[in-house]
Amino acid sequence: MRRGSQARRGVTGAAYACALTLMLAWSLAPVVWQGLTAIKPDAQITQVPTAYLPRPVVWTHVAELWARKPFGAYLVNSLWVSAWATLVCVALGAMAASALARMRGGSRSGVLLALLGVSLFPPILLLLPLYEGVRALGGMNHPLALIVPYAALHLPLAVWVLESGFRAIPREVDEAARLDGLGALARLWHVQVRLAGPSLATAAILVFIFCWNEFMLALTFMTRDSSKTVTAGIASVGGVSFYEIPWGQLSAAILIATLPLVALVLVFERRIVSGLTRGAIVE
Amino acid sequence: MRFTQSSRERLALLMPAALLLGVVVVIPIGRLVLLSFERTELNTGLGSRFAGLAMHARLWQDGRWWGSLGNTLVFTLGSVGIEMLLGVTFAVLLDQSFPGRRWARAIVLVPWALPTAVMALAWGWIFNDSFGVLNDLLTRAGLLHGPVAWLGRPGTAMAAMVVADVWKTTPFVALVVLAGLQGIPRSTLDAARIDGATPSQLLWRVVLPLIRPACLVALAFRVAQGFGAFDLPYVMTGGGPGGSTETVSLYAYRSFYRYLDFGYGAATAVEGAGMALLLFAAILWLSSRAREAV
Numbered sequence: 001m002r003r004g005s006q007a008r009r010g011v012t013g014a015a016y017a018c019a020l021t022l023m024l025a026w027s028l029a030p031v032v033w034q035g036l037t038a039i040k041p042d043a044q045i046t047q048v049p050t051a052y053l054p055r056p057v058v059w060t061h062v063a064e065l066w067a068r069k070p071f072g073a074y075l076v077n078s079l080w081v082s083a084w085a086t087l088v089c090v091a092l093g094a095m096a097a098s099a100l101a102r103m104r105g106g107s108r109s110g111v112l113l114a115l116l117g118v119s120l121f122p123p124i125l126l127l128l129p130l131y132e133g134v135r136a137l138g139g140m141n142h143p144l145a146l147i148v149p150y151a152a153l154h155l156p157l158a159v160w161v162l163e164s165g166f167r168a169i170p171r172e173v174d175e176a177a178r179l180d181g182l183g184a185l186a187r188l189w190h191v192q193v194r195l196a197g198p199s200l201a202t203a204a205i206l207v208f209i210f211c212w213n214e215f216m217l218a219l220t221f222m223t224r225d226s227s228k229t230v231t232a233g234i235a236s237v238g239g240v241s242f243y244e245i246p247w248g249q250l251s252a253a254i255l256i257a258t259l260p261l262v263a264l265v266l267v268f269e270r271r272i273v274s275g276l277t278r279g280a281i282v283e
Numbered sequence: 284m285r286f287t288q289s290s291r292e293r294l295a296l297l298m299p300a301a302l303l304l305g306v307v308v309v310i311p312i313g314r315l316v317l318l319s320f321e322r323t324e325l326n327t328g329l330g331s332r333f334a335g336l337a338m339h340a341r342l343w344q345d346g347r348w349w350g351s352l353g354n355t356l357v358f359t360l361g362s363v364g365i366e367m368l369l370g371v372t373f374a375v376l377l378d379q380s381f382p383g384r385r386w387a388r389a390i391v392l393v394p395w396a397l398p399t400a401v402m403a404l405a406w407g408w409i410f411n412d413s414f415g416v417l418n419d420l421l422t423r424a425g426l427l428h429g430p431v432a433w434l435g436r437p438g439t440a441m442a443a444m445v446v447a448d449v450w451k452t453t454p455f456v457a458l459v460v461l462a463g464l465q466g467i468p469r470s471t472l473d474a475a476r477i478d479g480a481t482p483s484q485l486l487w488r489v490v491l492p493l494i495r496p497a498c499l500v501a502l503a504f505r506v507a508q509g510f511g512a513f514d515l516p517y518v519m520t521g522g523g524p525g526g527s528t529e530t531v532s533l534y535a536y537r538s539f540y541r542y543l544d545f546g547y548g549a550a551t552a553v554e555g556a557g558m559a560l561l562l563f564a565a566i567l568w569l570s571s572r573a574r575e576a577v
Binding site for chain 2: 016019020023024026027028030031033034037045046047048049050092093095096098099100102103111118120121122123124125126127128129130131132133148149151152153155159183184185188209212213215216219220230231232234235247250251254257258261262264265266269270272273276277
């Protein structure tokens, strides 16, 4: 009897390990495949039947990439735009969240729900009016044309994450700082921000990832090659036709654009998960 | 009753965020709705005139609009449906305790963090007809005799897009559901077990009803994002072949920038958002009925 249940546990254990392995393989396979393609010699990339492992490993695609396209500029643009947008978004989000966290009942949840609604709108609704605005202000190809919309579009997320962080701070702490004569902004900076560090990190990481990945606005507002962000730059290389593209270089580009994000995820997994799952916990 | 902040202070703190959202979101949406009532004069240098509901009427007679709406629905329902099933499965797998669980969770999260526009290229390469690894794997497994042009045929192109979307967004569903799972008190599960619930009863009668709110949150976000899909069709299939993967967002985008038909593109985007709202209402209605049935 006892042996039977042990054997059954062994079988479920094996099935479980199998399922787990499949899940991890599925998650990583497309990225790994790009990595392998990026370091294969050209002849092997187009070999039929497919050559799976690169033999020999070559780094020329990565080098050619830099020579052919302003790839360094793409990366710098993405970093610059995403960093500023994140800063603005988290700063304004923190101000709003600190007010919301001390509001009561109806008006607080009203504002939070309205923000949730905003974040569900399809971005195509904003594209043409924003394009008109950016053009009218002469902002095409200027980083601000992306920084301002990115900061706004991810504001709801930042407020949601930060609000729950600030709310966890006891009211008495606020009260004490207030009695010490600190104004609202000083309290936010010296007290709330210090005490809600994890929420701040969570909001910043999520907003940064979303900015780095944005495509539609970047594609539309950044028409000059040297102003493009990584997503728009790479996709405009690849959009033509799969036969005209040097696949080794494209794979190298894909790999370089995605590796920083893989690193972010592996390092900050806990923060990202806590931010993403806020909605499920709030319920 | 004491307040820690005066209401004027609160208003001042909320104001910058409200201004930014007003300028970037609220005013543009208002502008877009107005634009959808205008006709863009394509032959007289892009002037536009008020045209009432003419653009909306034109939309209703446009086969390409209905086609793109149908594609968007198929894409959204197909990918969100699979994502919910797979996401719950992933969440259940990740909810067990095993060595290296933190790493497993991080790896599962990786696809979510990668840019859709860039990974759409990677998936295009996997589905490539001549050199794609999928054809090779299926041929080796004996499931295929000769390469298939996955992205060259309407049905398979849509399926390929759904696969790429499922890969990218299942982690989101999985982690939201996982949070829901971890919110279930141990004592509840133990009580059900002591009462003699079988594992499948435990899953269907206890666990799933309890994670329903988390599932609904994930569902709401995913339906909204699926309906707005742009990056994936733009990069992976270009809406082709023959418009079979063109989504509403992509069609509106093309009216804007390829045909410079701003009024018509605006009407497309506005009606697309309206249809998304209808879909939302339908899902909410269905899920509340499902709850009553249980």
